[in-house]
Amino acid sequence: MRTVTLKQIAEELNISVTTVSKALKGYSDVSKETKKRVLDLAERLDYTPNSFAVSLRMRQSKIIGVIIPDTVHYFFSIVIKGILKVAEQHDYMVILMQSNEKFELEKKQIDLLLSKGVDGILISLSNNTKRFDHLQKVIKHDIPLLLFDKIAKTVNCSKVYIDDRKAAYDAVTYLINKGYRRIAHFRGDLNPQNSIDRFLGYKQALLDNNIPFDPKLVYMCNNNTDFDDGYNNAKQMFEDHGHTIDAVFTITDLISIGIIKYCDDNGIKVPDDLALFGFSNWFMSSVINPELSTVEQHPFKIGETSAEILFDEIKRKLNDEPIEYKKVVIPTELVIRKSSEKSENNPIKKVINL
Amino acid sequence: MRTVTLKQIAEELNISVTTVSKALKGYSDVSKETKKRVLDLAERLDYTPNSFAVSLRMRQSKIIGVIIPDTVHYFFSIVIKGILKVAEQHDYMVILMQSNEKFELEKKQIDLLLSKGVDGILISLSNNTKRFDHLQKVIKHDIPLLLFDKIAKTVNCSKVYIDDRKAAYDAVTYLINKGYRRIAHFRGDLNPQNSIDRFLGYKQALLDNNIPFDPKLVYMCNNNTDFDDGYNNAKQMFEDHGHTIDAVFTITDLISIGIIKYCDDNGIKVPDDLALFGFSNWFMSSVINPELSTVEQHPFKIGETSAEILFDEIKRKLNDEPIEYKKVVIPTELVIRKSSEKSENNPIKKVINL
Numbered sequence: 001m002r003t004v005t006l007k008q009i010a011e012e013l014n015i016s017v018t019t020v021s022k023a024l025k026g027y028s029d030v031s032k033e034t035k036k037r038v039l040d041l042a043e044r045l046d047y048t049p050n051s052f053a054v055s056l057r058m059r060q061s062k063i064i065g066v067i068i069p070d071t072v073h074y075f076f077s078i079v080i081k082g083i084l085k086v087a088e089q090h091d092y093m094v095i096l097m098q099s100n101e102k103f104e105l106e107k108k109q110i111d112l113l114l115s116k117g118v119d120g121i122l123i124s125l126s127n128n129t130k131r132f133d134h135l136q137k138v139i140k141h142d143i144p145l146l147l148f149d150k151i152a153k154t155v156n157c158s159k160v161y162i163d164d165r166k167a168a169y170d171a172v173t174y175l176i177n178k179g180y181r182r183i184a185h186f187r188g189d190l191n192p193q194n195s196i197d198r199f200l201g202y203k204q205a206l207l208d209n210n211i212p213f214d215p216k217l218v219y220m221c222n223n224n225t226d227f228d229d230g231y232n233n234a235k236q237m238f239e240d241h242g243h244t245i246d247a248v249f250t251i252t253d254l255i256s257i258g259i260i261k262y263c264d265d266n267g268i269k270v271p272d273d274l275a276l277f278g279f280s281n282w283f284m285s286s287v288i289n290p291e292l293s294t295v296e297q298h299p300f301k302i303g304e305t306s307a308e309i310l311f312d313e314i315k316r317k318l319n320d321e322p323i324e325y326k327k328v329v330i331p332t333e334l335v336i337r338k339s340s341e342k343s344e345n346n347p348i349k350k351v352i353n354l
Numbered sequence: 355m356r357t358v359t360l361k362q363i364a365e366e367l368n369i370s371v372t373t374v375s376k377a378l379k380g381y382s383d384v385s386k387e388t389k390k391r392v393l394d395l396a397e398r399l400d401y402t403p404n405s406f407a408v409s410l411r412m413r414q415s416k417i418i419g420v421i422i423p424d425t426v427h428y429f430f431s432i433v434i435k436g437i438l439k440v441a442e443q444h445d446y447m448v449i450l451m452q453s454n455e456k457f458e459l460e461k462k463q464i465d466l467l468l469s470k471g472v473d474g475i476l477i478s479l480s481n482n483t484k485r486f487d488h489l490q491k492v493i494k495h496d497i498p499l500l501l502f503d504k505i506a507k508t509v510n511c512s513k514v515y516i517d518d519r520k521a522a523y524d525a526v527t528y529l530i531n532k533g534y535r536r537i538a539h540f541r542g543d544l545n546p547q548n549s550i551d552r553f554l555g556y557k558q559a560l561l562d563n564n565i566p567f568d569p570k571l572v573y574m575c576n577n578n579t580d581f582d583d584g585y586n587n588a589k590q591m592f593e594d595h596g597h598t599i600d601a602v603f604t605i606t607d608l609i610s611i612g613i614i615k616y617c618d619d620n621g622i623k624v625p626d627d628l629a630l631f632g633f634s635n636w637f638m639s640s641v642i643n644p645e646l647s648t649v650e651q652h653p654f655k656i657g658e659t660s661a662e663i664l665f666d667e668i669k670r671k672l673n674d675e676p677i678e679y680k681k682v683v684i685p686t687e688l689v690i691r692k693s694s695e696k697s698e699n700n701p702i703k704k705v706i707n708l
Binding site for chain 2: 046062063070071072073074077078080081084088091093094095096097098105112113116137140141227257258260261264283284287288289
């Protein structure tokens with residue numbers, strides 16, 4: 001179809017092209033009536049501004065890239081919602097990519113985004129990303145880059161994340177203050193920083209409360225920390241330790257939900273026989289029976305904040321203003337529900353070896 | 355940083371620019387060794403092809419737009435995963451937008467995608483979209499358009515969806531064959547087609563089994579069919595009808611999960627006191643207690659199929675081949691779990707008025 005130009009609109013309304021352009025941009029020095037006439041005609045003629053022209057004039061593509069490990073993930077789906085909301089406010093569009101936890105794919109996606117000339121990139125790293133040349137490449141290309149949630153401390157750019165170590169420390173300390181002593185931890189892979197930090201927080205909480213750290217109470221979740229990890233590790237834990245375990249702190253809610261399922265199937269009562277504390281506050285955790293105590297990470301806030309910082313850096317870059325990299329730690333909170341609250345008439349069994 | 359050109363690579367390796375270009379594109383008439391030398395150098399020099407040049411040469415942006423009502427939604431997160439997988443295979447990138455169930459926003463997003471020059475658009479309509487001028491505009495611009503899941507039958511383009519009416523009919527027929535007679539329906543808004551069709555399927559199943567349709571057993575979910583709708587409507591239903599209801603068929607799993615929560619809080623046993631049948635097979639439904647019977651919609655298949663068809667239409671358009679719009683109905687299945695299986699020793703109460 002023929003493309004409509006500002007000139008045609010101007011001629012048809014018998015006003016200047018500048019006025020038309022200003023009206024479309026909503027400038028205040030154009031009368032309300034004129035704006036309405038211009039917009040109505042633009043609408044009627046299906047006028048759409050030529051984006052390539054705009055990009056070139058503005059030195060902007062008005063697109064940012066977002067790479068996450070997986071879209072089918074409650075936490076990331078909310079982060080994305082936060083990013084899209086802010087992008088919308090800045091008239092930006094978002095190219096979404098998922099690395100499926102694969103380093104090679106993540107690397108390829110960075111190249112694609114660079115070749116597409118995006119104005120900035122937000123990324124949460126895959127669990128298998130141990131080298132960061134691809135991120136260095138983005139920085140070398142002078143494209144604003146921000147890491148969120150799954151970050152690499154050594155990469156020199158802005159970062160938005162939570163204090164996993166403190167959050168885990170708080171959760172386990174809560175369990176200890178509740179009287180639980182023999183507390184197991186179902187941890188994530190050895191590599192990702194948040195998996196390491198949650199484990200260290202767990203360990204520190206025990207030590208600070210004079211509870212000996214027992215490596216035999218730490219179980220590794222290998223299937224990318226999913227439901228089955230919780231179910232199978234629970235089975236293994238009861239085989240290894242019988243019913244001597246008080247509570248389990250899990251790296252994600254999904255793991256705890258797998259444990260709840262195992263307990264359901266085997267007549268083990270949560271929390272009276274085994275208390276549980278998850279991490280992430282997935283929606284599921286508020287509706288499962290018993291409701292799961294967990295850590296709120298504020299994913300929407302993580303998405304919003306990450307996007308705000310990136311757009312600020314993009315603006316500064318356009319205006320040749322200096323950019324100071326930001327490290328923002330989003331505060332977490334404990335969400336206490338039934339899974340950690342042992343009923344009064346069923347006090348915590350004292351464990352012999354303490 | 356300086357941009358690296360094919361010419362520089364060619365000079366450095368002392369081969370022709372054409373050979374470099376062919377090597378980068380992986381053409382077979384370039385020797386393996388040459389390919390390797392070119393790729394290694396391109397990698398070392400951080401060579402990235404200029405995308406605008408490519409777009410112009412190919413008459414392609416290599417980007418498609420995807421508009422969905424909400425990212426924080428298990429069903430859509432899997433559809434997106436399917437779309438991204440296929441886009442990846444076609445070296446395409448995906449701009450994701452969410453309409454938040456707002457027609458005006460959806461309209462604006464279509465304009466943005468058109469102005470960006472995307473090669474095609476996939477969209478699942480917001481519940482409040484009752485006019486389709488914005489979709490007609492896409493068609494008028496000769497941009498391949500495909501509607502999935504929440505479609506508009508009157509818009510002339512390809513569509514991928516499920517047979518909501520049949521799926522609902524099958525679910526309710528299953529409940530009836532199980533012996534349930536007084537079956538309520540918690541339905542969605544009056545507007546969306548899938549909400550209408552699921553209601554009609556429910557009604558038809560009753561009539562075909564000589565069970566009078568009672569409008570008093572149909573409850574409307576207004577909060578965009580979320581958990582609270584299930585909880586609050588369950589409360590209302592027991593106030594209106596006491597314990598005379600056998601079973602509830604809900605428009606989504608989330609509604610059933612809200613009902614389960616209400617029953618938990620009020621000592622009502624599912625399925626012995628009330629059977630439940632959901633829709634969508636959210637992951638949650640397999641881990642909640644009792645596990646929820648539901649309808650599997652195959653969202654990954656919906657995403658894959660939608661993207662495949664769109665990319666085929668984009669290819670045909672580039673080759674000036676004729677395009678035949680496709681209507682693909684993805685088959686659904688009943689997933690039978692505990693929530694619909696009344697225990698033998700507790701047969702279904704016969705209802706007086708039958």
